[in-house]
Amino acid sequence: MTNTAQTDTIQPVVGLEIHVELATETKMFCRCRNHFGDPPNTNVCPVCLGMPGVLPVMNGRAVEFAMKVGLALNCTVPGYTKWDRKNYYYPDLPKNYQISQYDLPLAQNGFLEIPLSSGETKQIRVLRAHLEEDAGKNTHDIPGCTGVDLNRAGVPLLEIVSEPDMNSVEEVMGYAKSMHRLVRWLGVSEANMQMGHMRFEPNINLHITRGGVTYKTPIVEVKNLNSFRALENAVAFEIQRQYDEWQGNPEGFVLAKLGKQNRGYDDGTCKTVFQREKEEAHDYRYLPDPDLVPVTVSDEWRQRVAGEIGELPLARRARFMADYGLNFKDADALTQDAPTGDLLDQSVAAGAEAKRCVNLLLGRGAAVANERGCAIADIGVTVEQLAELAKMMSAGDVNATAADKIFEKLLAEGGQPRAIAEKQGLLTVKDLGQVEQWVDAAIAANPQAVEEIQSGGKKQKKAFGFLTGQVMQASKGAAPPAEVQKLLQQKLG
Amino acid sequence: MSEILDLTAAELAAAVAAGEIAAVDATRAYLDAISARDRDIRAYNETYPDEALARAKRIDADRVAGKNIGPLGGVPVALKDNLCTTHGRTTCASKYLADFRAPYTATAVAKLEAAGAVVLGKTNMDEFAMGSSTENSGLHATKNPWDVGRVPGGSSGGSAAAVAGRLCAAALGSDTGGSIRQPAAFCGVVGCKPTYGRVSRYGLVAFGSSLDQIGPLTRDVKDAALLTQIIAGGDPADSTCLGDSVPDYLASLDQPIPNLRIGLPREFFPNNNEALRPDVRAAIEKAIEAYKAMGAEIVEVSLPHSRIDVGDDGAISSFAVSAYYIVCTAECSSNLARFDSVHYGHRTKQPVEDIVTLYSRSRAESLGQEVKRRIMLGTYALSSGYYDAYYNKALKVRRLIANDFKAAFGKCDVILCPTTPTPAFRLGEKTANPIEMYMADIYTISLNLAGLPGLSLPVGLSDENLPIGMQLIGPVLCEENLFRAAAMYERARPAQWLPPCAN
Numbered sequence: 003m004t005n006t007a008q009t010d011t012i013q014p015v016v017g018l019e020i021h022v023e024l025a026t027e028t029k030m031f032c033r034c035r036n037h038f039g040d041p042p043n044t045n046v047c048p049v050c051l052g053m054p055g056v057l058p059v060m061n062g063r064a065v066e067f068a069m070k071v072g073l074a075l076n077c078t079v080p081g082y083t084k085w086d087r088k089n090y091y092y093p094d095l096p097k098n099y100q101i102s103q104y105d106l107p108l109a110q111n112g113f114l115e116i117p118l119s120s121g122e123t124k125q126i127r128v129l130r131a132h133l134e135e136d137a138g139k140n141t142h143d144i145p146g147c148t149g150v151d152l153n154r155a156g157v158p159l160l161e162i163v164s165e166p167d168m169n170s171v172e173e174v175m176g177y178a179k180s181m182h183r184l185v186r187w188l189g190v191s192e193a194n195m196q197m198g199h200m201r202f203e204p205n206i207n208l209h210i211t212r213g214g215v216t217y218k219t220p221i222v223e224v225k226n227l228n229s230f231r232a233l234e235n236a237v238a239f240e241i242q243r244q245y246d247e248w249q250g251n252p253e254g255f256v257l258a259k260l261g262k263q264n265r266g267y268d269d270g271t272c273k274t275v276f277q278r279e280k281e282e283a284h285d286y287r288y289l290p291d292p293d294l295v296p297v298t299v300s301d302e303w304r305q306r307v308a309g310e311i312g313e314l315p316l317a318r319r320a321r322f323m324a325d326y327g328l329n330f331k332d333a334d335a336l337t338q339d340a341p342t343g344d345l346l347d348q349s350v351a352a353g354a355e356a357k358r359c360v361n362l363l364l365g366r367g368a369a370v371a372n373e374r375g376c377a378i379a380d381i382g383v384t385v386e387q388l389a390e391l392a393k394m395m396s397a398g399d400v401n402a403t404a405a406d407k408i409f410e411k412l413l414a415e416g417g418q419p420r421a422i423a424e425k426q427g428l429l430t431v432k433d434l435g436q437v438e439q440w441v442d443a444a445i446a447a448n449p450q451a452v453e454e455i456q457s458g459g460k461k462q463k464k465a466f467g468f469l470t471g472q473v474m475q476a477s478k479g480a481a482p483p484a485e486v487q488k489l490l491q492q493k494l495g
Numbered sequence: 496m497s498e499i500l501d502l503t504a505a506e507l508a509a510a511v512a513a514g515e516i517a518a519v520d521a522t523r524a525y526l527d528a529i530s531a532r533d534r535d536i537r538a539y540n541e542t543y544p545d546e547a548l549a550r551a552k553r554i555d556a557d558r559v560a561g562k563n564i565g566p567l568g569g570v571p572v573a574l575k576d577n578l579c580t581t582h583g584r585t586t587c588a589s590k591y592l593a594d595f596r597a598p599y600t601a602t603a604v605a606k607l608e609a610a611g612a613v614v615l616g617k618t619n620m621d622e623f624a625m626g627s628s629t630e631n632s633g634l635h636a637t638k639n640p641w642d643v644g645r646v647p648g649g650s651s652g653g654s655a656a657a658v659a660g661r662l663c664a665a666a667l668g669s670d671t672g673g674s675i676r677q678p679a680a681f682c683g684v685v686g687c688k689p690t691y692g693r694v695s696r697y698g699l700v701a702f703g704s705s706l707d708q709i710g711p712l713t714r715d716v717k718d719a720a721l722l723t724q725i726i727a728g729g730d731p732a733d734s735t736c737l738g739d740s741v742p743d744y745l746a747s748l749d750q751p752i753p754n755l756r757i758g759l760p761r762e763f764f765p766n767n768n769e770a771l772r773p774d775v776r777a778a779i780e781k782a783i784e785a786y787k788a789m790g791a792e793i794v795e796v797s798l799p800h801s802r803i804d805v806g807d808d809g810a811i812s813s814f815a816v817s818a819y820y821i822v823c824t825a826e827c828s829s830n831l832a833r834f835d836s837v838h839y840g841h842r843t844k845q846p847v848e849d850i851v852t853l854y855s856r857s858r859a860e861s862l863g864q865e866v867k868r869r870i871m872l873g874t875y876a877l878s879s880g881y882y883d884a885y886y887n888k889a890l891k892v893r894r895l896i897a898n899d900f901k902a903a904f905g906k907c908d909v910i911l912c913p914t915t916p917t918p919a920f921r922l923g924e925k926t927a928n929p930i931e932m933y934m935a936d937i938y939t940i941s942l943n944l945a946g947l948p949g950l951s952l953p954v955g956l957s958d959e960n961l962p963i964g965m966q967l968i969g970p971v972l973c974e975e976n977l978f979r980a981a982a983m984y985e986r987a988r989p990a991q992w993l994p995p996c997a998n
Contacts, residue, residue, distance in 0.1 A: 048597075048598060048599055051838060052833045052838065053597070053598070053599075053833075053838075053839070054579070054585070054587070054592065054595070054597070054700040054701070054833065054834075055577075055578075055579045055585070055597065055599075055601065055697070055698045055699055055700040055701065056599070056697065056698070056732075057696065057697050057732060057733050057734070057735075058734075059731065059732060059733075059734055060734065087829050089828075089829050089832060089877070091832065091835065091851075091854060093835075093837050093850060096833060096837075096838055097832065097833045098832035098833055098835055099829050099832055150837070150838075285878055285879045287828075287829070287874065287877035287878060287879075287882075288877075288882075289825055289826070289829060289877055289886065292703075292704035292705035292735070292826055293701075293704050293734070293735065294734055294735075295734050295735060
């Protein structure tokens with residue numbers, strides 16, 4: 003980013019903390035259900051209510067989920083980690099401390115490769131990922147009161163902290179979306195933004211170079227962003243705001259003098275807003291949690307979890323482009339989640355042609371998924387159905403239009419593609435005599451179109467298409483389009 | 496009825512099982528004793544006469560029906576008031592929890608009840624187990640049955656006084672720095688703190704979580720072994736609880752340990768009358784002679800990091816006590832943060848303008864001086880900039896103390912020392928000086944830091960006719976040897992003195 007008037011070079015420097023709620027059956031330290039949307043304080047027990055004398059018991063599944071993310075982020079997962087208490091008072095935190103990990107996180111020093119619009123990728127370093135328990139929620143829907151809902155208290159939360167390696171809004175969004183895709187891919191989180199499964203806290207400042215001197219603006223942490231849109235707006239707004247403020251006071255509005263600041267985000271105005279300076283920095287008085295034993299991660303455990311990770315999105319996208327000859331856009335669309343690509347891979351393994359499957363999945367499949375707001379893999383087509391339909395297309399048994407109709411029928415009612423095609427009369431007519439009859443009939447019925455074709459004018463192409471359409475209509479879509487066109491050309495050419 | 500009160504828990508259980516004494520009669524005998532005498536001792540915070548009698552009745556019926564009534568079938572017991580029970584209140588002797596009713600029962604209590612024990616009530620303690628005299632109770636003070644002008648010790652003072660005063664057959668207490676052993680010594684009963692993790696802490700209201708351990712206070716060693724046997728063992732609800740199988744302590748109890756090697760830590764016999772009163776020293780030395788007469792080998796061992804220092808001004812200090820008061824206060828500052836009046840417990844009636852005022856006013860009104868002092872000390876010790884100087888250093892001292900014990904146990908089977916430097920002190924004698932009060936635990940505290948089992952048993956009377964306790968210490972999970980070594984002494988020199996108050 004360059005300001006031409008003053009020839010300032012502006013480099014945004016952004017780091018991102020992402021909180022991901024893990025999709026375990028039960029909470030992090032008790033057996034309460036981990037489920038969004040239930041009536042307030044129904045998924046609670048003495049442990050997550052912080053009653054006296056009760057003790058936390060670690061959910062091993064949550065640890066595995068966190069390990070999986072750490073390993074997929076190329077992190078080191080050390081053999082020894084422990085639990086610490088982060089002490090602070092808040093009504094939604096019943097114990098007034100949060101069980102978290104302080105100096106020995108479950109995963110550290112990794113990176114996430116993100117796609118750039120240039121087609122290249124960039125590595126964003128991940129400093130650490132640690133597991134903790136979520137707090138409850140304060141609600142304000144009762145006038146004059148603050149309500150406390152502790153259903154969320156104790157839900158496993160993975161905090162992933164990046165290095166400040168992002169230098170543009172695009173990179174921030176690339177990182178956030180890649181992380182979103184990754185945790186869903188690994189099956190460790192639904193990552194549903196509306197349910198607060200994923201929250202962002204970007205740290206933003208600018209390195210501005212003017213006249214050979216580099217100025218660093220104060221680092222701003224924007225708290226609790228709950229959507230991609232909010233993240234995008236907040237980062238873009240901060241970059242502009244910090245540059246504007248710095249221009250007004252180039253020697254004063256700098257990190258060395260103002261340090262770090264917290265700002266909130268206003269969804270209505272899409273702006274970040276100043277938060278009252280805290281009287282003093284929070285002192286969380288961390289201490290090792292004496293109620294929990296340290297976690298020892300054996301090589302066997304680490305290897306087993308690593309073995310469950312499988313192919314990651316970027317690797318699969320590259321493979322789809324190389325092996326199936328897909329373009330970037332299609333390959334990317336098919337690697338938004340793991341099951342959609344699995345469907346493609348398994349159909350190909352069953353003998354189907356990749357391109358046919360891709361056309362079905364990204365054509366009617368994507369449209370239906372979009373209508374239903376689900377992943378393509380969740381529209382309800384099986385490997386057997388997809389493979390059979392693709393094979394029928396390759397064999398010329400059905401044309402693309404018929405295939406779409408069959409596909410839709412499959413999704414609505416289930417069944418076998420061939421049976422549907424037969425029942426609906428959608429199989430391509432392979433009897434060339436019959437096709438010729440339809441062609442001859444169309445020529446006879448449309449002398450004007452015939453003339454336009456034969457005269458070779460600029461309407462020729464359109465007229466040819468019209469005649470083809472007439473034949474297809476007469477055959478109720480069952481004529482093979484290639485044959486129709488060949489015959490028309492022979493007879494009129 | 497009075498003969499019921501004279502029986503140990505094991506004897507009473509046997510009599511009930513044999514049909515010689517009805518559980519209802521045993522329970523009534525104790526309830527009557529409480530009615531008659533607890534107004535002087537005030538061991539109990541609350542009793543459950545109706546529930547206890549109903550339960551005793553069921554046990555009698557079960558016995559008649561031929562069912563197994565358990566190894567403690569029909570034995571009336573008392574529980575320290577920091578053990579959660581679904582019946583009655585669990586107050587921790589704090590005004591904050593004065594009306595708290597737990598929706599769950601502590602694992603140790605559930606095991607005791609499953610073994611047939613009849614819970615008579617909850618006993619007084621120093622508030623949240625912070626203290627050595629039970630004078631820090633937010634409810635009332637408890638008196639020593641030997642001399643009602645003196646403290647019963649603490650923090651499990653109510654349980655110790657109830658056992659000594661014949662107001663229950665046995666009791667449970669908790670021990671964070673000596674809170675079972677010290678009151679046991681002051682009241683002339685047996686008290687056992689098992690290895691850290693031997694007994695589940697689930698349902699024990701936490702004070703210093705890495706130090707707290709539940710254990711029995713009993714008339715004799717056999718009862719201590721019996722109750723420990725019952726409450727020990729793994730618990731899925733407590734990750735710090737050890738799953739190791741529990742040996743049959745009673746099976747070997749009567750077998751003397753051949754070639755028993757007893758270690759005497761030279762640091763625990765200081766030449767200072769404040770740190771070890773001469774009559775206490777004499778009683779301990781007599782006990783050592785008794786062991787020698789039984790063929791035990793006495794070896795000198797060293798626990799340098801548990802040593803007791805006497806300054807030029809006569810003030811007593813100890814690394815162990817210093818490290819302990821960093822660790823336990825740090826943990827307590829965090830453990831007690833939950834008592835914020837938002838979800839349960841005392842809430843101020845004063846109008847409050849914001850949540851912070853609600854917190855601070857409710858806590859200021861309901862927590863006692865010592866509790867506040869420890870919360871402040873712990874908060875300070877954990878504050879950024881001080882963590883390494885205090886908490887981290889205390890953890891290092893803790894490790895050194897544990898290493899000392901490990902080295903010492905290379906030379907001996909058990910370590911023997913006084914339980915306390917003096918017999919029970921007078922009510923109010925040490926309340927003005929908390930440091931002096933903390934020194935009442937100089938011989939007990941290092942075991943908690945090292946996680947070791949320890950047992951206090953009565954070995955004699957002081958010049959003013961107060962009980963003197965001897966402490967036996969064992970390596971981790973070696974309770975069996977402790978019970979056997981203690982039983983050897985008990986058989987050789989049976990303690991038959993009753994406190995004046997119990998008659």
